[in-house]
Amino acid sequence: MSIHPLLIETNHLLPGGVNTYIVSEAFYLDALPQAGEPPRLLVAMIDIDEISPQAPSTPRPSTISPIVTLCQVADFNRHDPQQIALTLQGIESVKVEAIERGERDIDLARHTPLPIWRRQTVPEPYHYLSDKLKQYYRSNPGLHDHFQLTQYDDIGWVCLRWLELLPIEVKQKQLLLSQPNALFVAEFIDKLLRYPLTDPE
Structure with a gap:
């Protein structure tokens, strides 16, 4: 410890x-x-x-x-x-x-x-998660002035960056971080981005 x-x-x-x-x-x-x-x-x-x-x-x-x-x-x-x-x-x-x-x-x-997610190539259905993340950082270069070790081909790295950016409650982020691998998290982020929750009028 x-x-x-x-x-x-x-x-x-x-x-x-x-x-x-x-x-x-x-x-x-x-x-x-x-x-x-x-x-x-x-x-x-x-x-x-x-x-x-x-x-x-x-x-x-x-x-x-x-x-x-x-x-x-x-x-x-x-x-x-x-x-x-x-x-x-x-x-x-x-x-x-x-x-x-x-x-x-x-x-x-x-x-x-805690267990570390095994490095895994971004599956084809989630390529857009990597592409959108890359576009976001290119349009906001000041956010990562010290960022040199990008890993857009690793689904774990991509999911962790989305968890930093998305306005998800801490309890939800904690649950996602406790998942055994990044694919569970990618599925959640995919659904969130494709079908965002909206407040009823």
């Missing part, structure tokens, strides 16, 4: 993905010594409507969804005098077993690894 500092974010990051988070300089300086070598952080999911309006920038891990992403620090830059732009790259999904308070009030999560 391993232990690493915990970030709780509405911008979800999954294995193989890259995202930049704005964190306080205090958090960065306090968390880094507790992040191991090389430094690793955990990113947990939260729905935006779960953030308290009284403390929107500091959600607490009283109850978080158990599947989180172990990440490596890909880059960091000063955002302003008191904030750091921290770019993280997802490594693997892990399961949180316990949360404790570390030094300087940093939340630490003890975690165990």
Whole structure:
């Protein structure tokens, strides 16, 4: 069992993905010594409507969804005098077993690894998922300035990127991440994109 500092974010990051988070300089300086070598952080999911309006920038891990992403620090830059732009790259999904308070009030999560989806070529019926994803990133290049290891031919990688992008509730994402392989997830995303749910008038 391993232990690493915990970030709780509405911008979800999954294995193989890259995202930049704005964190306080205090958090960065306090968390880094507790992040191991090389430094690793955990990113947990939260729905935006779960953030308290009284403390929107500091959600607490009283109850978080158990599947989180172990990440490596890909880059960091000063955002302003008191904030750091921290770019993280997802490594693997892990399961949180316990949360404790570390030094300087940093939340630490003890975690165990989860099975990794076997690499699998994108089946022909789902080629459009890969093509649409490629088009999306080409039209939004700023989203993935650090993204160099694209895997548009791997159905698992493609599904994880869609799960980052789609406005699906965290509970649903957690269920999909727990599936034994990516084809179950591809089937769900395919149905969602072909037959999107609409609110009754």
